[in-house]
Amino acid sequence: MQTVTVREHARLTTQKLSASDAARPLDRAQISATAFDWLCELSSGLRVAGAALVHAENRTWLRLDNFVGVVQTPCGTVIEILPKHYDTEDAAPRSRLLLRRLILEALDLPARVTEEAALEIFDGPVSEWLIRQFLRELDVLVKRGLRFxxxxxxxxxxxxxxxxxxxxxxxxxxxxxxxxxxxxxxxxPDRPENRLLRRALDQVCKATQDPANWRLAHELRTIMLKVPRSANLDSDFRRWSHDRLMAHYEAVEPWCRLILGHQVPLAVAGAWQGISLLFPMEKLFERCVTKALRQLIDPHARLHTPARSQYLCRHDESRIFRLEPDMLVTHGESAWVLDCKWKRVDDDRKSKYGLSQPDFYQLFAYGHRYMAGKGDLFLIFPRGAEFPEERLFDFDAGMRLWLIPFDIDGAGFNLDHLVALPLTVQIATLET
Structure with a gap:
C-alpha cells in the first residue's frame, strides 16, 4: 500500500518527478495510473453535486482543490491531504497536527481525546490517527461490555x-x-449499534498499516465475531439508541461515523468502501472561528451561523439571490456581519494584500442588507507572518470593513481586534 502526503492545491502525476518537483514533496507527488483514473471518476461525481476534488490540467497532471483529509483508492493508494498553512521544514507534522485539531473542534468530538499530548504523541498519517482513536474508544467499550x-x-x-x-x-x-x-x-448482541461497530472494525482491519492498530483491531474483531455486519448504514444509524443504558456508547459513535463516512455535514465520502474522509478546508476554518467567537460573545447577543434572512434584490414580487454571511451577531438594534476566508493574506500593498475584489463586493452587499449600510463588518483570515495585525478599509457612509487575523494554532482571536462586538462582561471589564 502506497501512502502519499501532500497539501491543498498540490499536483499529482503518473510520470516520474523531475528534480525541481521532487524538491517540493508536499506540492508535487507521483501516484499510480489506477489511482489517477479513480480520482478523476470520483471528482466527476462530486462535481455534479457542486464540489470538485481535483482539476485536470492535462492528461498527466491533476491539481487538488481545497479539500483536506485522507482518501483511499481501490488499488491501495492512500492520499493524505494537509492544510496549506506552513512553509517551514517541519510543515508536514505541524499541518497534520493542525488538521487533527480542526477535525476535533469542528465535529465536537469527545473532550478526553483532544488533549495536547494525545494529539502530538502519534505522528502517523491522519487515517492511522483516526483509526487509533476509534480502536481506543471501542476497546474501552468492549471492556465495559457490549449491550445485548x-x-x-x-x-x-x-x-x-x-x-x-x-x-x-x-x-x-x-x-x-x-x-x-x-x-x-x-x-x-445483534443490535444496530453493534452491527455498525462491527462493520467499521472490519473496514479498519483491511485499511490499517500501523502494527499497533492492526494488532488491536484483530483482537477486537475476535471478540466481536458473533456480531453481524451492518447491511444498511442509514437505517442502523437512525436506530442508534441514546438512552442512559447506552451512555457508554456515546464516545465511540462519532469515530464510527467518521470511519464509515457517515459524519455530516462536512465529510465527503466516495462510493468505494475505504477509509476516505475529506473536508472542505473553508468549512473547517469557519467552524473553528465560530466556536471561538461563541465563547466570547455576550450571552444577551445572538450569533447566527449562517444568516439567511436577507436577499440581494426583488423580481416580480419575489426575492432572489439570498445573502448568507458566515456569521451575524445581533444585540438589540445593532448588527455585525462576519465572514471567514481560508486564504493567505500578504503584506504587498501594490497587489492589494492578495485580497479578492469579489469578496469586498460580497461584504458590501451584506452590510447594506443586514446592517442598513452602517457599522462594522469583519473579514477573518488565518493569521500568518505577513498578516499579524488587523487592517481597516472604509466603505464611506459610516460602514467599515475590518480584516481580522485568527491564530489557528491555538490562541484564537486577539480581543483588541473585536472591541466593536458585544463581548462578555468579564472580558470587557478585563480589557478596560
Whole structure:
C-alpha cells in the first residue's frame, strides 16, 4: 500500500518527478495510473453535486482543490491531504497536527481525546490517527461490555422451550403432534449499534498499516465475531439508541461515523468502501472561528451561523439571490456581519494584500442588507507572518470593513481586534 502526503492545491502525476518537483514533496507527488483514473471518476461525481476534488490540467497532471483529509483508492493508494498553512521544514507534522485539531473542534468530538499530548504523541498519517482513536474508544467499550438485547424467535422443535404457541399447535397437521411450535427469547448482541461497530472494525482491519492498530483491531474483531455486519448504514444509524443504558456508547459513535463516512455535514465520502474522509478546508476554518467567537460573545447577543434572512434584490414580487454571511451577531438594534476566508493574506500593498475584489463586493452587499449600510463588518483570515495585525478599509457612509487575523494554532482571536462586538462582561471589564 502506497501512502502519499501532500497539501491543498498540490499536483499529482503518473510520470516520474523531475528534480525541481521532487524538491517540493508536499506540492508535487507521483501516484499510480489506477489511482489517477479513480480520482478523476470520483471528482466527476462530486462535481455534479457542486464540489470538485481535483482539476485536470492535462492528461498527466491533476491539481487538488481545497479539500483536506485522507482518501483511499481501490488499488491501495492512500492520499493524505494537509492544510496549506506552513512553509517551514517541519510543515508536514505541524499541518497534520493542525488538521487533527480542526477535525476535533469542528465535529465536537469527545473532550478526553483532544488533549495536547494525545494529539502530538502519534505522528502517523491522519487515517492511522483516526483509526487509533476509534480502536481506543471501542476497546474501552468492549471492556465495559457490549449491550445485548432480547430477540423474540418463533420455531418448531421437538422439545418445549419458552412459550408454547397454542394457536399454531392446534393447527398442527396429523402425525406431527410430537413437534412443538414455540416462542422464546434469545439474548443476542445483534443490535444496530453493534452491527455498525462491527462493520467499521472490519473496514479498519483491511485499511490499517500501523502494527499497533492492526494488532488491536484483530483482537477486537475476535471478540466481536458473533456480531453481524451492518447491511444498511442509514437505517442502523437512525436506530442508534441514546438512552442512559447506552451512555457508554456515546464516545465511540462519532469515530464510527467518521470511519464509515457517515459524519455530516462536512465529510465527503466516495462510493468505494475505504477509509476516505475529506473536508472542505473553508468549512473547517469557519467552524473553528465560530466556536471561538461563541465563547466570547455576550450571552444577551445572538450569533447566527449562517444568516439567511436577507436577499440581494426583488423580481416580480419575489426575492432572489439570498445573502448568507458566515456569521451575524445581533444585540438589540445593532448588527455585525462576519465572514471567514481560508486564504493567505500578504503584506504587498501594490497587489492589494492578495485580497479578492469579489469578496469586498460580497461584504458590501451584506452590510447594506443586514446592517442598513452602517457599522462594522469583519473579514477573518488565518493569521500568518505577513498578516499579524488587523487592517481597516472604509466603505464611506459610516460602514467599515475590518480584516481580522485568527491564530489557528491555538490562541484564537486577539480581543483588541473585536472591541466593536458585544463581548462578555468579564472580558470587557478585563480589557478596560
Amino acid at each position: 438485547h432480547y430477540q423474540r424467535l418463533e420455531d418448531e422443535a421437538r422439545f418445549l422451550r419458552g412459550q408454547l404457541n397454542v394457536t399454531r399447535q392446534m393447527q398442527q397437521w396429523p402425525g406431527r403432534e410430537h413437534r412443538f411450535h414455540i416462542r422464546h427469547d434469545l439474548h443476542l
